Amino acid sequence: MHRAIEVHPPGHWPPEAALDTVTLAYVDRHRAALLRIAWHLGNRHLPLQVTGERLRIRADHVIADMVTGLGGRVTRLQAPFDPEIGAYAAATHHEHE
Secondary structure (H helix, E strand, O other): OOOOOOOOOOOOOOHHHOOOOOOOOHHHHHHHHHHHHHHHHHHOOOOOEEEOOEEEOOOOHHHHHHHHHOOOOOOOOOOOOOOOOOOOHHHHHHHOO
């Protein structure tokens, strides 16, 4: 069994070395990058709002640099912020009742 360990842009791989090719739909090529960024944001326990194919966080230049470094694009805007409730929020709420 062969497995892919690297992704090369077209024209950057010697054709004679290729065993096969994989073609992904546009959404599949870009969804992995979004999930990777979401994982890194979640790993830092940041409040995060998911809006379709976008992630919304509070302004933070350090986190913005991280997102850019991961290949994301940061756009500053003023908008309502309704982050996802954390997995432990419900448990914490019930403990205090």
